[in-house]
Amino acid sequence: MDLNEVMAANLRRIRHGKKLTQEELAHRTGLSARHIGAIERAEMSATLTVLGQISEALGVEPAVLVTKSN
Template sequence: MDLKEIMAVNLRRVRHDKKITQEELAARAGLSARYIGAIERADASASVSVLGQIADALAIDPAELLRRPKRFDQAHR
């Protein structure tokens, strides 16, 4: 799993946990909903600046979007 996929999984999880739609997140982050969708599908790589915008919009630390999921760590030991 590369960082693009890790960010996709984490972004989708956090967004769902906070019950925010892609459209709402996009508006809060100043991005397009299509771009948010592409990041969540790992079809697009987010720059560090975009990572920061998304993290701010979700009120989380940007590092949380890049943390390797625990299930992934356990499966690859």
Template sequence: MDLKDTMAVNLRRVRHQKKLTQEELADRAGLSTRYVGAIERADVSASVTVLGKIADALEVKPSVLIS
């Protein structure tokens, strides 16, 4: 599994644990819902900046999403 796949799985897991929809997460992170969905499907690779925004929105360390 590559890093893009790892982030997709962890993002979905943490988002569900926090009981957030993709729309709610996207709003909190200042991203589009389509982009969050694409990251969760591992269709795109998130930049380090986007990783930070998503981690902040989920209130977790970025390493949680990529480890």
């Protein structure tokens, strides 16, 4: 699993755990829902800036999004 896939899985898991839609997360980050969806499907890499925006919107440290869970 590459880092994009790790982030995609973590992002989806955390977003679902917080009961947020992609649209709600997009609104909180200032990104488009299409952009959030592409990151969640590992079709697009998130820049460090975007990683920060997403982690802040979810209330988690950026490392949580890119750390492979066991």
